[in-house]
Amino acid sequence: MSSSSTTSAAEPTLDSSSSSKIECAIHPSETPPTQAQIDIVRYTWERVSEIHLDTDNPTVSATHAFGLAFYDALFKLDPSLKPLFTNIFQQARALAGMVSYIARAPNVTGPNKPQSTTSQNESHINKLERVPTIREINAKKRKETNATTFQELVCSVATNHSTKAENDEEGDSERLLYKLRELGARHYFYNVEPRYLALVGPAVLSALKIRLGKEFLPEVAEAWTRAHAYAAYHMKIGLESQAAWEQGRQKSATAKINSYSKNPHHNIASCSSKERNG
Numbered sequence: 001m002s003s004s005s006t007t008s009a010a011e012p013t014l015d016s017s018s019s020s021k022i023e024c025a026i027h028p029s030e031t032p033p034t035q036a037q038i039d040i041v042r043y044t045w046e047r048v049s050e051i052h053l054d055t056d057n058p059t060v061s062a063t064h065a066f067g068l069a070f071y072d073a074l075f076k077l078d079p080s081l082k083p084l085f086t087n088i089f090q091q092a093r094a095l096a097g098m099v100s101y102i103a104r105a106p107n108v109t110g111p112n113k114p115q116s117t118t119s120q121n122e123s124h125i126n127k128l129e130r131v132p133t134i135r136e137i138n139a140k141k142r143k144e145t146n147a148t149t150f151q152e153l154v155c156s157v158a159t160n161h162s163t164k165a166e167n168d169e170e171g172d173s174e175r176l177l178y179k180l181r182e183l184g185a186r187h188y189f190y191n192v193e194p195r196y197l198a199l200v201g202p203a204v205l206s207a208l209k210i211r212l213g214k215e216f217l218p219e220v221a222e223a224w225t226r227a228h229a230y231a232a233y234h235m236k237i238g239l240e241s242q243a244a245w246e247q248g249r250q251k252s253a254t255a256k257i258n259s260y261s262k263n264p265h266h267n268i269a270s271c272s273s274k275e276r277n278g
C-alpha cells in the first residue's frame with residue numbers, strides 16, 4: 001500500500017480538565033492501532049456500558065445513552081447528516097455495527113473457520129466456532145493485571161504493552177482489512193460520502209468524554225482515534241471504489257442509450273435486413 005496516500009490522524013488536543021478540546025475531524029490513516037490500543041478500546045466499551053449518569057433517563061440503558069450522546073455530537077458537527085438516519089432502529093444498528101468494527105469485536109474479526117466435521121455427509125455444513133464476546137476477552141486479559149479500577153487498567157495496558165504499530169496478538173489483520181473495505185462499499189448505498197468518515201471519530205470522542213467524565217484519559221482518546229482512523233481509511237477505499245464503479249456503470253448505460261437514440265432505426269433496419277435475407 002502506498003504511504004503517499006496516507007493522511008495522518010489528527011491527534012485530538014486533550015487535557016484532563018473539562019475544557020479539553022476535540023478536533024472536529026479525524027482523518028483516515030493507514031497506521032493500524034497497536035494491540036494495547038485495541039485492548040483499551042474494548043475495556044472502554046465495557047466501561048461505557050456500565051456507567052449511568054444522574055442526568056440519564058432511568059429507562060434508557062448506558063449503551064443507549066452513549067448512542068444519544070454520539071448522534072447529538074454527530075448532528076452538531078453536520079446537521080445535513082440527519083436524513084441519512086431515518087429512524088432510531090437504523091441509528092442503533094449503525095452505531096452497534098460501528099463500535100464492533102472499531103473495537104474489532106470477535107464477531108467481526110474472529111476465527112470464523114469451519115470446525116472439523118464428523119462425517120462426509122456433514123462436510124458441506126460449515127459449523128462456525130463460537131467467538132468470545134468483548135466482555136469475555138476483557139475478563140481473560142484483566143487477569144494478567146492487578147488493576148482494580150478502569151483508570152488503573154488503562155494505565156497498566158498502556159505502559160506494559162509493546163508499542164509496535166501492529167496487531168501482534170490477533171491474526172486478523174488481512175480479514176479485517178477486506179471486511180472494512182466491503183463495509184465501506186456498502187456505505188455507498190447508505191448515501192454516505194467519503195468526507196463524512198472523518199466526522200465519526202470526533203463524535204465518538206465527544207460522546208466518550210461525556211459518558212466517562214474523569215475516566216476519559218488521554219490514552220483512551222488516543223486509542224479510539226487510532227482505531228477509528230484505521231477503520232475509516234479502509235472504508236474510504238471501499239466506498240470510493242464502489243462510487244467509481246457505479247459511475248462507470250452509469251456512463252456506459254448512458255452511452256448505450258445515446259447510441260440507440262442517435263440511430264432510432266437501428267433495430268428496424270436489422271429486422272428488415274433479416275427478412276430480406278430470409
Ligand code: HEM
Pocket residue numbers: 081084085089090091093094095096097098099101102183186187190192196197198199200228231232235
Ligand atoms: C468508522 C466509520 C464507520 C463504521 C465502522 C460504520 C459501520 C457500520 C455498520 C457495521 C453498519 C451496519 C450495516 C452494515 O454492516 O452494512 C452501518 C450502517 C450504517 N451506517 Fe455506518 N459506519 C461508519 C461510518 C458511517 C458514517 C460516517 C455514516 C454517515 C454519516 C454512516 C451511516 C450509516 C448508515 C446510514 C447505516 C445504515 C443503517 C441501516 O439502515 O441499518 N456510517 N455502519
